[in-house]
Amino acid sequence: GQNIDQPTEMTATEGAIVQINCTYQTSGFNGLFWYQQHAGEAPTFLSYNVLDGLEEKGRFSSFLSRSKGYSYLLLKELQMKDSASYLCAVNRGGADGLTFGKGTHLIIQP
């Protein structure tokens, strides 16, 4: 079956750094996406990884290890507006639809 695991909830402090992990076991792999979703809103695209390594985009970075079935999203210089759910999603290839994890609810404290 398809399995994507993320922590349910994390708490971090404004100005700090937080790492959100995602592990996956899927029948195929054609890339991993991270999305951000604020409460009551639509998911919005953050990053895409298909090769091993780190992709940096401003305060956000995403890492992938295909051999380990592992990714993380790193958020630096945390701001209160970063309080949201972060969704890890795998494109299994063959089909274009994404398989999503249940998301990590990130709480930023002052």
Next chain:
Amino acid sequence: DAGVIQSPRHEVTEMGQEVTLRCKPISGHNSLFWYRQTMMRGLELLIYFNNNVPIDDSGMPEDRFSAKMPNASFSTLKIQPSEPRDSAVYFCASRQQRGFNQPQHFGDGTRLSIL
């Protein structure tokens, strides 16, 4: 640029009624996806279309659910008859089908409550 447009934003109806959700994808996007989000199950893919043709409907929960895409700028998801367990947020997303790295863009969703 206009994003993915969904209607209605909210729908409250009684069990047994027919529900129709609508979606207009981003112009130029040739793949369209319907997802359902609940607290228990997270975001689940129901069905998707490439160039208006349904490709994978294995996520559609049962025969009460049907989806159509009569042209490149419009899709519907229909539930008939509706049941309380169908209550969820339904998202439509679209993307350009020219590479796996193309992200899906989501509409604001329809919050459906079946009483």
